Amino acid sequence: MAVSVLGRETSARRTTGASARDGTAARDGTVVASRPSGRPVRGVRQVSAALAGLAASARHELLTFDDPAASAGRAIPEPFLELAGACMRTAAERAGSVRRIVPRHALPQLAGTLRAAGRARLTQSIPFKMIVVDRRVAAVPLDLELLYNGLLLIRDPVVVQALVRAHHACWDAGEELTGAVVPPRELPRQLRPVLEALLAGQTDEAAAARLGMSGRTYSRRVGELMSALGTTSRFRAGAEAARRGWL
Numbered sequence: 001m002a003v004s005v006l007g008r009e010t011s012a013r014r015t016t017g018a019s020a021r022d023g024t025a026a027r028d029g030t031v032v033a034s035r036p037s038g039r040p041v042r043g044v045r046q047v048s049a050a051l052a053g054l055a056a057s058a059r060h061e062l063l064t065f066d067d068p069a070a071s072a073g074r075a076i077p078e079p080f081l082e083l084a085g086a087c088m089r090t091a092a093e094r095a096g097s098v099r100r101i102v103p104r105h106a107l108p109q110l111a112g113t114l115r116a117a118g119r120a121r122l123t124q125s126i127p128f129k130m131i132v133v134d135r136r137v138a139a140v141p142l143d144l145e146l147l148y149n150g151l152l153l154i155r156d157p158v159v160v161q162a163l164v165r166a167h168h169a170c171w172d173a174g175e176e177l178t179g180a181v182v183p184p185r186e187l188p189r190q191l192r193p194v195l196e197a198l199l200a201g202q203t204d205e206a207a208a209a210r211l212g213m214s215g216r217t218y219s220r221r222v223g224e225l226m227s228a229l230g231t232t233s234r235f236r237a238g239a240e241a242a243r244r245g246w247l
Contacts, residue, residue: 037156072226121174
């Protein structure tokens, strides 16, 4: 009998071990099937469709970590930027409550415009870009910065709730954004070398090396410059800088 019991225990261990690769074993040995917490979406058409679906599904609440300056200076087609913006406006209009958190460096990007529907707050930075609809589905960029490069659609309630809590923590620490945003009257000192590099037609790699900064830091500075100029086009940056008397 002892051998029989031992045999059954050994068999159970093997079964549990094999099943654990496809699920999670509970304390009683029962294996609970697991599923991925998110679904990656890649490709411009697929990402566009996912954003449109999120906008159409909004009913009650929209929470975002948003950095309008993140796409500045990047090679992102204008049609995609327009579509993404339209999707977010649609979601904001459909949702009863909208809470948008924007990093302080992106403030100039909002120059001359009233804030979108709902409420917005400024924080020193955001941990990543994010969209949460009705606390049931979230979208996070695969690179945490640009939805254009792909996104992760998350429906796992535990993960979504964790993202909601992260948003609430940043919201409580943020500063309310009200009324119109005034653009800077002068070009910030740290951005002048970046503007000069753009006007000289230098590549990002060459400009970063000449200025003694990493490629990532230079890219961020270009985004800040585009944000301050209120444009996403490097080709229009010079004309806008001249119009403002920054040259």
